[in-house]
Amino acid sequence: MMKMKYLYVLFALLCFASCANERKNKGSEEEKEVIKNTLKVMSYNIHIAQPPSKPDIVDIDAIVRTIEKEDPDLVALQEVDRFTERSGKHLDQAKAIADKLGMHFYFAKATDRSNGAYGLAVLSKYAIINSNKQILGATLEVEPRTIGVVEVEIARGKKLLFATTHLDHHEIDEYRAVHAREMIAFLKDYADFPIIIGGDFNMLPDNQVWQYIEPDFKRACETCPNTAPTPDPIRAIDHFLLNGIGLSTFDIVDFYTVNETYASDHLPIVMKLEY
Numbered sequence: 001m002m003k004m005k006y007l008y009v010l011f012a013l014l015c016f017a018s019c020a021n022e023r024k025n026k027g028s029e030e031e032k033e034v035i036k037n038t039l040k041v042m043s044y045n046i047h048i049a050q051p052p053s054k055p056d057i058v059d060i061d062a063i064v065r066t067i068e069k070e071d072p073d074l075v076a077l078q079e080v081d082r083f084t085e086r087s088g089k090h091l092d093q094a095k096a097i098a099d100k101l102g103m104h105f106y107f108a109k110a111t112d113r114s115n116g117a118y119g120l121a122v123l124s125k126y127a128i129i130n131s132n133k134q135i136l137g138a139t140l141e142v143e144p145r146t147i148g149v150v151e152v153e154i155a156r157g158k159k160l161l162f163a164t165t166h167l168d169h170h171e172i173d174e175y176r177a178v179h180a181r182e183m184i185a186f187l188k189d190y191a192d193f194p195i196i197i198g199g200d201f202n203m204l205p206d207n208q209v210w211q212y213i214e215p216d217f218k219r220a221c222e223t224c225p226n227t228a229p230t231p232d233p234i235r236a237i238d239h240f241l242l243n244g245i246g247l248s249t250f251d252i253v254d255f256y257t258v259n260e261t262y263a264s265d266h267l268p269i270v271m272k273l274e275y
Contacts, residue, residue: 036274037155042072043198043238045266048081049093052230052265058087062263064100070258070270075123076164076198082107084116094121108133108148119146120164126152134186136179142168145179147186161190165199173209176202180212194246200238200266217241220271221255227269231261240271250275
């Protein structure tokens, strides 16, 4: 009788242990399912690192501090000087910022300016696998624009095309429309990638030029925050765009401006994603 009772107790303990272990394994699997990777990106028109309140100086450190505080994985920069007389003939702004942040960089020249180069840049925590650029509106009688792109691997086997651009600033939409169409045509070659574009598009969310962009790319914000000019921005002209693959790859979990009004005439925008 005692032996039978012992066997019953042993059997009950084994069942309890088995159920507990099953619950533990199930819990571990559920925990694994909810753990996601994150990606943080920034877009920032740096105004050639010339603070609006101090137009006679170049303050690279102010730009660095702004980016460093947010600690993004990728940054799209606009209005970047390279070896110009106005910013310093020995100053490569993209390289200087990247070096101070410990990031990789790619500079995409748009035009000659002040006996040097002027354009865009990408900063990246990830090694840059490939980079490319396309001049936009080369035949127009206005300042040429460009789009710069980099290919990076953000996780094993998961590649991303990250781009920076800066469209025409004139009130009329004619030139900006050309830039938009040429940008989309250029990006057709990268249609197999998830693509994120950060930039100063110089147009409000209701501008008619979006019709040339939005069949292929969607803005990351529905009610986009004002970004320019500082210190009291009244225009939402800086945006992030994602293509269809990008939207299916990433979940947008946050989008905001950084309240830094000294370093540039634009506020940086930041987007947090999960994948």
